Amino acid sequence: MAKIAYILLCHKDPEAIIQQANRLTATGDFMAIHFDARARARDFRTIRAALCDNPNVTFAKRRVKCGWGEWSLVRATLNALQAAVDEFPRATHFYMLSGDCMAIKTAEYARAFLDQHDKDFIESFDFFESDWIKTGMKDDRLIYRHYFNERTQKQLFYASYELQKKLNLTRDVPNDIQVQIGSQWWCLRRRTVEAVLSMTRKRRDVMRFFSTTWIPDETFFQTLVRHLIPENEIECRTLTFLMFSDYGMPVTFYNDHYDLLLGQDFLFARKISPDAKELKTRLGRLYAARDVEFKISNEGRNLYKFLSERGRTGQRFASRFWETESSLGRERELLILTCKKWHVAKRMLEQIRKLTNTPAIEYLFHEESTPLPDLGGIQRTLAKRTRHRRALVRMLFDYFETDRMIICLDPSALDLMHDFFSDRSHTRLLRIDCEFADDYLIGHAHRVGLAGEHAAKATLERLLPAIRNDISNEVDQIRDAGFERHWAVAERAFEKDNASAVAQFLDVPMDTAFEVVRTPHLFAD
CATH class of the missing domain: 3.90.550 (Spore Coat Polysaccharide Biosynthesis Protein SpsA; Chain A)
Known part of the structure; x- marks a missing residue:
């Protein structure tokens, strides 16, 4: 038998x-x-x-x-x-x-x-x-050599792929x-x-090929x-x-x-x-x-085909499939990096991705240009992403075939944080607190439309305290929200303290956490 x-x-x-x-x-x-x-x-x-x-x-x-x-x-x-x-x-x-x-x-x-x-x-x-x-x-899966992971090392994957195509570095089966x-x-x-x-x-030879x-x-x-x-x-x-x-x-x-x-x-x-x-x-x-x-x-x-097609044949205004999803999933972990300086969070995110191979996505609810897979249209606009926030993140978990994923949120997105923390999944938050020089705040005022290109110096000087206070208020609101599993790293903090926070946030050894906080030029503008 x-x-x-x-x-x-x-x-x-x-x-x-x-x-x-x-x-x-x-x-x-x-x-x-x-x-x-x-x-x-x-x-x-x-x-x-x-x-x-x-x-x-x-x-x-x-x-x-x-x-x-x-x-x-x-x-x-x-x-x-x-x-x-x-x-x-x-x-x-x-x-x-x-x-x-x-x-x-x-x-x-x-x-x-x-x-x-x-x-x-x-x-x-x-x-x-x-x-x-x-x-x-299809054919390119075989005739080119692939050394990087397309989902977690996208830039390296496609840079290597395009270079081989350009140099015609194909190989035979x-x-x-x-x-x-x-x-x-x-x-x-x-x-x-x-x-x-x-x-x-x-x-x-067969092993090398595959x-x-x-x-x-x-x-x-x-x-x-x-x-x-x-x-x-x-x-x-x-x-x-x-x-x-x-x-x-x-x-x-x-x-x-x-x-x-x-x-x-x-x-x-x-x-x-x-x-x-x-x-x-x-x-x-x-x-x-x-x-x-x-x-x-x-x-x-x-049976599945029949039921799924009803929304397109006779029930034109039936709800789309993503509108019925209400939870990310009980066993899943959503890790959130929040930082007002987006480039700082992106640097840390890339380092975490390299060290842990965890799928990581940048400011998907804030930047229309954030690279996302085709998920049936839900990903096309910021408004749609935000409206169907849980469904979008759930579909990304499914796409990456993972139960652990990291995303970046702006500190102003307190409502998104509350929503994710109220889900049955396990949500963790790492706040990155930066120092803000006057030149950076002036640039921020230009980027968000608070000041025109030719705004007078006196106007900018009056704006700076208000902008600084607004950023500080966003951080205070996150602190006051009482989120469980919430840690912080700071530009002026000791390296050991920052590493300890990262280790708890990622649930990784301290050696890995130190590599994260030692990301080259992490806080540089």
């Missing part, structure tokens, strides 16, 4: 990971866990301590700092796979999971299904001929492989996994499996049910989706909302149940 070793890549929510591991191994299956090396060390210690007595759980021998679209995700998967192969000789199948996945069938059903179908389940479509990639970069593409959620037989791991040791490919978790295993396994032993599909909206965002499942999920011809589903407590409880109990009959209807995608 089939025995499944689950390969779990995760970076958050230790309690949920512990529950998932215990639930999936309680019926005799196995799990190998890779916990992101960028995540909190205390979370990893919690997971290790809770699962140390479970003989069916192991951990990747080497943890990797993971980033979306990077080779690091493949490396982490390979590390967890190797640990599973070494520790669980009775495992017949290896199933890739994320922390957002839950079983929608029983263990009994899953094993019987795999016994009946002696195949590898992995999407693998021809990279160049198929239309699997709908938008964005290894000539004996045909690159494939597909979903990263697969289930592979033991002999296939062993063949893949063997190839990674023998073919350094290590600088953009989004290799959609091409690496898909290509190697096709290269190693006969076509008639591959089922070109995933066993994990997932859907995407018209806007390219993953569809999230909630409490009322239980019956729909059980009717799909899949073993797992992704993504389950962190707030869907009832759904998680029911699905958790389901996995260990016996003699459950499932009526497979597979109507999920058609």
Whole structure:
């Protein structure tokens, strides 16, 4: 009978990971866990301590700092796979999971299904001929080398990319492989996994090629499996049910989706909302149940398509999808930098992004030109961003596939701060207090239209105390708001005090915090 070793890549929510591991191994299956090396060390210690007595759980021998679209995700998967192969000789199948996945069938059903179908389940479509990639970069993912993360190092990513294009620094695909593409959620037989791991040791050219490919978790295993396994032993599909909206965002499942999920011809589903407590409880109990009959209807995608199109066919004035979102999500952390000198906050933000790989966005509610992904139109104007503030930030969390993100707000945006702090998510605030020279305040008066280009010196001198007082009042209002999890750094403060505030705000070691406060020219005008 089939025995499944689950390969779990995760970076958050230790309690949920512990529950998932215990639930999936309680019926005799196995799990190998890779916990992101960028995540909190205390979370990893919690997971290790809770699962140390479970003989069916192991951990990747080497943890990797993971980033979306990077080779690091493949490396982490390979590390967890190797640990599973070494520790669980009775495992017949290896199933890739994320922390957002839950079983929608029983263990009994899953094993019987795999016994009946002696195949590898992995999407693998021809990279160049198929239309699997709908938008964005396609051939350039492969023919150029990608050393930076597009989401967290956007400027470096595109500077490197454009330079290679300008110099025509293209490269060839290894000539004996045909690159494939597909979903990263697969289930592979033991002999296939062993063949893949063997190839990674023998073919350094293939490893070098994929290590600088953009989004290799959609091409690496898909290509190697096709290269190693006969076509008639591959089922070109995933066993994990997932859907995407018209806007390219993953569809999230909630409490009322239980019956729909059980009717799909899949073993797992992704993504389950962190707030869907009832759904998680029911699905958790389901996995260990016996003699459950499932009526497979597979109507999920058609039903979702029908319901989502009603706003465009006959219900013209139905509310847009983002207008129904009321919370960022209970498990998410929104970190806010607030500073009147925008260039100071931007410098610190960039340093934090480099050191922690946390998605970070500049003054998105204040600057129309702030780079944002296409989110279906909600991002187009400052008025729309502000009106749908929670929905916008929630969609950015989804876009970056993260539960931790940093944004910048002007100190005048007290209403936005109150709104985010009142949400069920975890909000943190770091105030950056700067000194303001007269020349800077005069420039500020020109920038905001308080003074014309040719304003008399006497007029400017009368304005300065009022502007200085206005800035001071904004800071006082933030202090008086009583926000929990609120820290401050100051231009004139001791470096150690500033580092301590940053360490608490970011929840990082003091060494990292010192690197943040030592950002070159941080307070320079």
